[in-house]
Amino acid sequence: MVYLSLIILLVLNALCLVLVLFALPGNWLIVILTCLFAWWRWDDGVFSVYTLIGIGILATLGELVEFFGGMGGAKKAGARWFGAFGALLGAIIGAVVCTFLIPILMLGTVIGACVGAGIGAWLFELAGGRQIKESARSGLGAGLGELLGITIKVSLGLAIWLIVTVAAFWP
Numbered sequence: 349m350v351y352l353s354l355i356i357l358l359v360l361n362a363l364c365l366v367l368v369l370f371a372l373p374g375n376w377l378i379v380i381l382t383c384l385f386a387w388w389r390w391d392d393g394v395f396s397v398y399t400l401i402g403i404g405i406l407a408t409l410g411e412l413v414e415f416f417g418g419m420g421g422a423k424k425a426g427a428r429w430f431g432a433f434g435a436l437l438g439a440i441i442g443a444v445v446c447t448f449l450i451p452i453l454m455l456g457t458v459i460g461a462c463v464g465a466g467i468g469a470w471l472f473e474l475a476g477g478r479q480i481k482e483s484a485r486s487g488l489g490a491g492l493g494e495l496l497g498i499t500i501k502v503s504l505g506l507a508i509w510l511i512v513t514v515a516a517f518w519p
Contacts, residue, residue, distance in 0.1 A: 349393055354516045357385050361509055368410075368505045369500075371443045371456035374456060375407040375505045382512050399515045403508045411505035411514040418465030421493015427486035431473035435490035438468015458498055466491030 360381055369375030382403060383474040418435035427435070442464015443457050450456030470487030474480070 350389060357381060358513055358516065361512055365505050365509050368502050371457045375410050375508055378508050379407045383419040395515055399511065403511055405505050406508050410501040414501040416491045418494035418498015419471050422469040422486050422490035425486045425489020426482060427473055429478060430476045431469045432488045434468035434472025439465035439494050460500065462491045462494045465494035471474050
């Protein structure tokens, strides 16, 4: 019975991993489902406290990297704090808008976040008095930083899923 429950957990966790591609908190859902399973079947000793803490840390790291990816990319490309804030705001707005404008599986959200971060940093840098070329460089850095942040978050989500999968069947 435990193995059937574990297989159901792993399938649900795989579905949660897909949610990460839509800028939804899939990594956290994996952590929550795994913690609930561990609590439910604690006497079976399937997941250790260290495993649960480890996946929680990875999920937190993934959120931070994704959240600050566009900002970091903009700052790395020379943006000021105003442009970095524009990247953050643009990424959020772009992800939401393009999810509906480009209804292709996950593509709209990712493109929207990256383009939105770039446009947000570019516009905020222009509004702050920067030249077009400098603003465009900040926008490009923000878009690339956002893409890197999303890629790292998805990679960490895959790592979380693999850790849970191995821990589920490792003696």
